Amino acid sequence: MTQPHASSVASLPILQDVSQQNYPASALYVVATPIGNVSDVTLRALHVLQLADAVACEDTRNTGHLLARYGLAKELVAAHEHNEREVAQRLIARLQAGQRIALVSDAGTPAVSDPGARIVDAVRAAGLRVIPLPGASAAVAALSASGLVNDRFHFIGFLPAKPAQRMAQLEALRAASSTLVFYEAPHRIVDTVNALAQAFEPTRQLVLARELTKLFEEIHRCPVAEAPGWLAQDAHRQKGEFVLLLEGAAEERDAGDAEADRVLTILLQECSVKQAASLAAQITGRKKNALYERALKLKQD
Numbered sequence: 099m100t101q102p103h104a105s106s107v108a109s110l111p112i113l114q115d116v117s118q119q120n121y122p123a124s125a126l127y128v129v130a131t132p133i134g135n136v137s138d139v140t141l142r143a144l145h146v147l148q149l150a151d152a153v154a155c156e157d158t159r160n161t162g163h164l165l166a167r168y169g170l171a172k173e174l175v176a177a178h179e180h181n182e183r184e185v186a187q188r189l190i191a192r193l194q195a196g197q198r199i200a201l202v203s204d205a206g207t208p209a210v211s212d213p214g215a216r217i218v219d220a221v222r223a224a225g226l227r228v229i230p231l232p233g234a235s236a237a238v239a240a241l242s243a244s245g246l247v248n249d250r251f252h253f254i255g256f257l258p259a260k261p262a263q264r265m266a267q268l269e270a271l272r273a274a275s276s277t278l279v280f281y282e283a284p285h286r287i288v289d290t291v292n293a294l295a296q297a298f299e300p301t302r303q304l305v306l307a308r309e310l311t312k313l314f315e316e317i318h319r320c321p322v323a324e325a326p327g328w329l330a331q332d333a334h335r336q337k338g339e340f341v342l343l344l345e346g347a348a349e350e351r352d353a354g355d356a357e358a359d360r361v362l363t364i365l366l367q368e369c370s371v372k373q374a375a376s377l378a379a380q381i382t383g384r385k386k387n388a389l390y391e392r393a394l395k396l397k398q399d
Contacts, residue, residue, distance in 0.1 A: 116141045124193050126221045127200045130207040130233030134312035136167050140233045150200035156213050160204045179213045186220035193226050211255035211281050237279050240307040240341035250276040268297035275349045280342040287340050291325045298322050303345040309338035358382050362393050
């Protein structure tokens with residue numbers, strides 16, 4: 099398949115499709131912005147930012163610089179954690195007057211470990227429409243490149259700054275079987291990684307992803323016990339914004355699981371996977387779908 103040259107991107111048919119889509123008035127558009135690389139913005143995000151009557155943002159300077167990179171100049175409304183409730187009412191009045199408002203954060207998706215949730219809540223409570231425009235997410239980007247095999251993750255975000263509170267939260271997560279996802283700032287990364295090493299089994303895998311999508315992006319995976327030493331080896335490894343992914347706890351199999359495996363193993367000698375799962379469900383009282391998945395794995399092994 100022939101790839102288009104960079105110079106032909108501006109003429110791609112999809113750009114016309116984007117402009118012809120429906121963008122209702124009196125709606126709050128929750129717009130994800132790049133987490134580092136400005137080229138990661140979506141086509142819909144650019145169109146909505148151009149179309150919006152105003153952009154509510156975490157930091158007007160940061161958002162102003164970002165919009166300038168795209169050749170846009172918009173009215174910016176500061177909407178941060180200290181004034182969300184007040185700003186929400188002003189934005190609602192503008193939405194009720196028929197305007198389109200875009201809500202952005204400094205990087206990534208608003209209202210996810212960033213300001214914005216209170217504004218969205220207030221707008222919805224006022225009976226107005228909220229339209230999400232998906233895009234960059236540091237957590238999802240890190241998960242996709244981690245190699246941690248788990249179809250579930252538990253997003254924690256930033257841990258408490260106080261050591262006792264931080265450790266208490268980590269202790270409560272020890273038995274969680276989902277991959278744990280944390281965000282961390284450079285000035286706290288050493289303390290947080292030390293706390294993880296102290297709270298969890300030493301062999302648990304930890305992924306440290308920093309400066310994602312930027313020039314000095316680095317993704318390192320190691321046992322959590324080795325992570326403090328890895329950070330200490332090079333001061334540059336402690337710079338930038340971090341996503342930390344901690345392997346979930348191993349799920350303990352109970353006696354019922356072992357019995358189900360025993361029954362399935364016997365049945366699979368004479369039956370198909372489907373038949374074995376159906377019979378095992380009658381014998382053990384367990385759900386047939388779960389037994390079918392287990393039978394498939396036993397057959398492969």
